[in-house]
Amino acid sequence: MKRFLIILALLLPAACRKTPPTPTPVTPPGPVVVDGVAPESGGLLKATLDGGLAPLSFTKTISNICVGAVYQSGKELPDLFFQCPTGVSSGNGIASCLGLNLCEFEGFTDNGCPVYSAPVPVTAPWDQSTTAVKIMKIGNDVIAFYVTASKIRTAVYDSASRSFGTQWSGNTIALSGLPRDPMGFDIIPGSGNSAELIVICSDTDSYKPSMDDVSESYYDSAGIFRGQMYYSLVYRITLNLSTWKQVGSATQLGGGSKVILAPTGIAGFKGGVSSGYICLNKFGVLKYIPSGNTSDCNYLQDVTGTELVNPFVSSNVLSIRSASGADTPSFVVSGEGAPRYFKATGALDSYGSPVFDGPMDIVMKNGDLYAGSLPVPTVADWDDDGVLDIVTGNSEGRLLFFKNYGSNAAPAFGMAEALRSNGVEICFRAGYYEVQGPFEAAWGYLCPVVFDWDGDGLNDIVFSGNEGKFEFMRNEGSKGSPKLGARQGIFLDGLELYGMWRVRPAVARVGDRVLIAMMDSEDALHLYEKAGNNSVKDLGRLTLQNGNPIYGHRATASSTLGERGREKLEFVDWDGDGDLDLLVGTPLQASVPDPAKGLPWSRSTRGLQTLLLQNTGNNSAMKFAYPVQFLFRGLDFHIGTHANGPTACMLGETSGNLPNLLVSGEGGKFFYFDRADLTTITLW
């Protein structure tokens, strides 16, 4: 049945309607008009336009979970606490945001996006990997509730020392009446000493299928997932905050066992036009359970009546209650991407669920360039204005364009523009049938390379991703006005060119030939030659000087075959000897060129997972030396265990006419290395 909004969308100001969420990139007139900043070797590329406006991001971490909102006097929005559970520790002169961070509200951009300060670390008593945390103000205290070992504990915030220390209550509370440990929770203070505790639990014990053999597929021969997809069970428990005890038994909400598939978070929602609970799942879907009604559960909608979906793999939803507590709350969704703000409109839909505007970017000033997790960049002059830009894929499956408004020596980047294919924003994902199971459906792992595939003088995009096939998008625009067409397959003898997943192909033009290298079905480097826009010829495997194939995986893999692949390849004449070498970005568990002994896995230390394979043959008959791993100023430079995304670039100081190195880390940022600071290490 069609839903109708009670409050007409037309009553809302245009700026609040769908899709003003991302601040528009500043577009200075003319070619090079902005003074950029020379990139710092070993540092992160910075946003420089409009005061360095960038998505709110966290350094060296992958998932950044908004766990608390606390107002400071007189501010329109609360300060936010973020728990960053995974990533890399501080080192090489760059601080990590692992653990708990505080971002203070600073205002709004012209088009209404909330601006927050850069994260500052906060000390907390819970483990940095803990995500079951909620921080809120109760009375005059800022309290953290966190779950460890199935018990809720508390800590009080000391703003002077920026730390959570003493327990707010003397006791922990063990929850009863729940079928399993909570996957997420929220606490909604009520009147007096009472509070509601809302928890979500899985309705099954295990998701992954039994695996007698780790090489097996998660799917059966009918193409159906062999594991058990879980839904959420939602429970409400009354707490006495004075005695710090559960009062009565848990009440199940939402009408049964299937409130939402793949749940990840829940938020209490109190004030204004409606009270209830917002449930979030991995795919960014949001559902609403009105309080007082234990059976309803409806999708949240925006003002156009479209169901709201957060655009990336989502971990948590947090209610943003108004400062007075009287207005309808908004909320923030966070996870593996920059956090997004969904602003309450004060309207209700026909089911009595509140209507929201968004999602909007939450931004910061003086930020780093941020592309979402696991970016895979190419540095190329995408818009033909004579300076090098960055075009990058990311784990969401999107393709982003960072325009350079400065120069190659001193680039000036702003907010990214999401590129489109045939007019639709690119978001390529595998969907249900995914190497690591259907619950990874919101990851796309787009691995693009900018290359003139069809030889018409315009940059196209050749790409792969988590579907393991190699495709391209033709640039159907013109010089200075690129416009990507629909994705097209590349075929070998009529069969899709297919290999390991999450691999960026290396593509190069050698004379009048176009070569493309990828990781084949045995995770070995394999070379093909373009025979037509949609076809290739097989040139066989690339080999070492000794004729051996060059594999990517280690022999001792303990997990599933999903560990394979993931390499980011690039042909470049790194050493300036006139023939194409290979840059290879790898995950930590890769072992190039031999499963028994290879880089980076066989080294005992973690470093930059970027390898160079020098071509000791020539472009017609490539042979490669054993790989070497890059060091920065003689030291390892670890930026994450997921695959690095390296690309040679002529940004920065290039007086020797040889490229420098840009490497993306799993945390979504770009590390720049002057080649003069790079040395190498090898095992042979």
Add this chain to the structure above:
Amino acid sequence: MKKFLTVTTAALLAVSALAQPALRSGKPIMSADEKGLAPLGVTQAIATRPIGIAYVSAESASPSLFLMVRSGVPTARGIFYSTMEGTEKAGGRFVFSPPAKLKPYWGKPSNMPSYGCVFQFKGRVFSYWAEENTSLALASFNPETREVTKVASVPFEGLEGIHYLSAIEGPGGTLELMALVNDGSKYRVDRQKDESWYDGAHIYKGAIARGGVRRAVVKDLLKGGRFEEAVPQDFMISPTGTVRIKDDFLGADGYLVVNRFGSVLWSDKSGKHYVRDGAGKQIRYHAIGPSAVALCLRSGETVVFMGGEGSISSCSFEGMGQDGPLFSGLRTVLQSKGALYTGSLGVPEVVDWDDDGLLDVVCGNSEGRILFFRNTGSNVAPRFSGFPEELRCEGEPICIRPGYIGVQGPFEAVWGYMCPAVFDWNGDSRPDIVFSDSRGKLEVMLRRPDGDLARPFSLKEDGLEIHGLWRVKPAVTTIGGRICVVNLDGDGALHRWWKTDEDSLEDGGTLLHVDGKPITTYTAKADRDGSLGRVKINLYDWDGDGDLDLILGTPGQTCLPHPEKGIPNGKVLKQQMMQVFFLENKGSDAKPRFADPVGFYVNGEDLPLGGHANAPVPCMLGDISLGANLLVGCESGRLMWISRGDLTTFTIKDRYDKR
């Protein structure tokens, strides 16, 4: 260099309207074009493969195509020939006579050799047929009696591993035989029946087998010869046909090789090349597994005919380009007095697609395409052209295929098994397409104002693609103001979802039998593999009692409504029938409960249409005084129309009693 066919005026087709009646109960719908022109093919065959072309006698003005049908209903299997009648006036496509069945020496179709070729030699027509690893059977052909008579077993060396044969008369009174041979790698691997063909990295477990060409030169047909490598065994993935082309004038001397994906390659002294048309575009056969034969017509034009699980096509050699040979683009080969052809495994809908007030046919097929047969007659006496339009998505013909990852392995990459349901999904009064296919997804293409369809999007539940068993046509309808979709879920049960947003559905649970159990489609003997799914679902008030019943088309191995006992249950009952079933709704649309399925007889008898799934749809074409009639898409690509008055039913008990 382009050559033009110089066919005598007498051979050109006269334009005369041949009034083929479109609808005949229990028969395929016929083409309403002049002379009944339609793609050449054998009725009720799944794949019609050319195995030779020859002038059957010195007096013959036109060549005849010899065709092999190895699959389909038993009566369709055999060897056929079809004589060129000329060229179509409008498009210049070749027109052949309706195929006529030959009388081969092996008798029953089940004794048919696995491969063979027909050829012209010294003015007569002969054929070689697979026999043993050391010999081929030589047979003669009598065009008067249509008999193919074995002459002798002829010894050959190098026959091991051969799976395809073609022949062309060579210079100096010789015959050149070309054979395909695989590289010896094993495509299928041992595995548990329910185990995926792919490993945990989504890589196919077996080998992607390749193949090449062996050649033998024969001077005396009775003395045989020796096959030797002409094209390396690793030349191409899974070749399915090859012809030798030698044209001294145009400088060609090589082998044209086609494969199961329809790719067309060329091998000569300079190496491997893709075959292209004059515009440089690679030529590709449009369906799976073509064979290829070639003939130098008396006009001097060398023509290659290709045919597999799709219509037969031809292209003409035009000369050598910078990177291999150039051919004219592929064109469909036609026949007179033909039936409509949807491509194999057609899944039709009957709907007024072009909004002209008449019911048209919109039909998916195994190629992954959707065809539009426009009705230019009336609903009572429709007229459909033998040349349907391909529906387009954002300007390109729709062709949705699984690619490398397919339920039954990568060699099925070009089988799309498009199963469309036509329904106004977004309420804009234009019919949209809701579909599933060999990928098991449930997707929608919305109709744009310009008539094209927009790019597909997946339907999701809680943000995750709804994914069920493959090759299922979903049913889409409106119940109580809400749009519902019925599909087969991953457990093989009929499952209902309710639309909540343009790309979002919510779970409505499984459809239930009157006994309260879910209605499932698999047998107790079934493995969890590619034999599951394939069901075509319709919700329609067949009995006119005001609520929606189920009309299901199934493959032979399905077992409705429960695994332990049901129909058609081919693995247990081993009975051939038209696999179309009616399940009466004994409940209501809001709370349906379905009775046991009953199957349909036509005029009191079974009408077997093949083991693959039939695709029925109730339709208001023809005389509807008794209610809706039935249109059934079947594996052969024909659309069988059945008058309701000719339909009677049988029960599960009837079938078990018949055992």
